[in-house]
Amino acid sequence: MKSVLIVNGVVFQSHSSAPSVTPDDDVFKHLALTYSTNHPVMKRGVACKAGTPAFNRGITNGAEWYPLTGGMQDFNYVWYGCMEVTLELSCCKYPPASELPKFWEENRLALVKFLAEAHRGVHGFVMDEHGNPIEKASLKVKGRDVGFVTTKYGEFWRILLPGVYTLEVYAQGYLPRETEVLVVEQHPTLLNITLYRNQVRVVTVTSEPPTRPPAPTLPSQTTRIIWDVMGSWRQWYGVGDGEGDDDGQSDLRGSGGGDRGEIGADDVVTVAPISGASHRDTCPLLVVAVVMVMLGDTT
Numbered sequence: 678m679k680s681v682l683i684v685n686g687v688v689f690q691s692h693s694s695a696p697s698v699t700p701d702d703d704v705f706k707h708l709a710l711t712y713s714t715n716h717p718v719m720k721r722g723v724a725c726k727a728g729t730p731a732f733n734r735g736i737t738n739g740a741e742w743y744p745l746t747g748g749m750q751d752f753n754y755v756w757y758g759c760m761e762v763t764l765e766l767s768c769c770k771y772p773p774a775s776e777l778p779k780f781w782e783e784n785r786l787a788l789v790k791f792l793a794e795a796h797r798g799v800h801g802f803v804m805d806e807h808g809n810p811i812e813k814a815s816l817k818v819k820g821r822d823v824g825f826v827t828t829k830y831g832e833f834w835r836i837l838l839p840g841v842y843t844l845e846v847y848a849q850g851y852l853p854r855e856t857e858v859l860v861v862e863q864h865p866t867l868l869n870i871t872l873y874r875n876q877v878r879v880v881t882v883t884s885e886p887p888t889r890p891p892a893p894t895l896p897s898q899t900t901r902i903i904w905d906v907m908g909s910w911r912q913w914y915g916v917g918d919g920e921g922d923d924d925g926q927s928d929l930r931g932s933g934g935g936d937r938g939e940i941g942a943d944d945v946v947t948v949a950p951i952s953g954a955s956h957r958d959t960c961p962l963l964v965v966a967v968v969m970v971m972l973g974d975t976t
Contacts, residue, residue: 695740695741696738696740696741697738697739697740697741698738699754699823700820700821700822700823701760701821701823703838704760704836704837704838705760705762706736707794707838708760708762708791708794708836709736709762710734710736711787711790711791711794712762712764712787712788712790712791713734713735713736713787714734714735715786715787715790715791716735716783716784716786716787717783718783719735719766719787720734720735721735722734722735725768726768730742739763749761750762750763754823755823757825757826758823758824758825758826758835760836766780766783766784767780794836795834795836796864796865797836797837797838797860797865798834798835798836798837798838798860798865798866799834799835799837799842799844799858799860799865799866799868800832800833800834800835800865800866800867800868801832801833801834801867801868801869801870802827802830802831802832802833802869802870803816803827803831803833803846803848803869803870803871803872804831804869804870804871804872805851805871805872805873805874806871806872806873806874809831810827810829810830810831810832811827811831811848811851811872812827812828812829812830812831813826813827813848814826814827814831814833814846814847814848814851814872815846815847815848816833816835816844816845816846816847817844817845818835818837818842818843818844818845819842819843819844819845819855820843834865837860838860839860839861839862840859840860841857841858841859841860842857842858842860843855843856843857843858844856844857844858844868844870846870846872848872850874850875851872851873851874851875852872852873852874852875854870854872856868856870
């Protein structure tokens with residue numbers, strides 16, 4: 678009777694009778710040996726008959742025994758991170774029903790030990806900042822190119838041997854994250870991971886110029902006050918009396934006329950400079966006159 682456990686790894690094979698090692702080869706070997714060493718016949722690695730291969734401790738790499746492509750084991754491993762092994766329990770492909778109780782007794786302990794290996798490695802949940810589960814978040818052990826995803830509850834698990842690992846976590850719309858995890862022998866390590874949303878700030882830039890506020894308006898009294906103040910400067914700056922007299926001084930005239938040079942809102946002001954007056958003398962007067970005209974009579 679032959680009993681053998683075939684370790685996964687065909688997907689990385691090159692169609693030759695050489696081992697094809699997966700990124701999780703250490704875990705696959707551990708799982709295979711857990712089963713074979715608890716099986717009374719398999720662990721001896723005895724060949725079925727002369728001329729057929731024997732297997733050390735009852736396990737072998739699948740590609741080393743014979744190459745195969747398109748297997749379900751490799752598909753599940755690559756796309757979903759499921760670790761699967763093949764058990765061959767007898768040299769006879771179709772043993773008689775009378776031998777089934779014997780097969781059960783030989784494999785019972787090995788099956789229980791194998792199932793217990795599910796409680797090894799790292800296990801936890803991936804959630805957002807509000808504690809909501811993130812479905813289909815992608816996780817990968819750094820240095821191992823085969824990843825796995827979370828369930829609709831945000832739950833994940835991975836069988837790993839004792840050691841320190843870096844776990845890479847990604848999810849659409851969230852910032853990626855790396856976190857270290859310590860795996861021990863006695864029990865699985867519980868690790869809950871929080872991802873934060875990738876906030877993108879959109880800034881709109883416009884080329885339209887800012888709207889200029891309207892110029893303040895002053896009542897007619899203000900115009901009169903300015904004009905009265907200017908009247909007190911007439912002697913200082915040589916301003917005429919607004920009547921166009923020929924007294925050698927400059928005249929400030931408004932088209933509205935009137936005493937003391939009263940100027941209406943629509944008046945046009947003309948300034949005749951003093952003969953021989955300097956720029957220093959006439960400049961202040963011109964500035965005040967222009968301001969007065971711009972303000973005007975708004976009533």
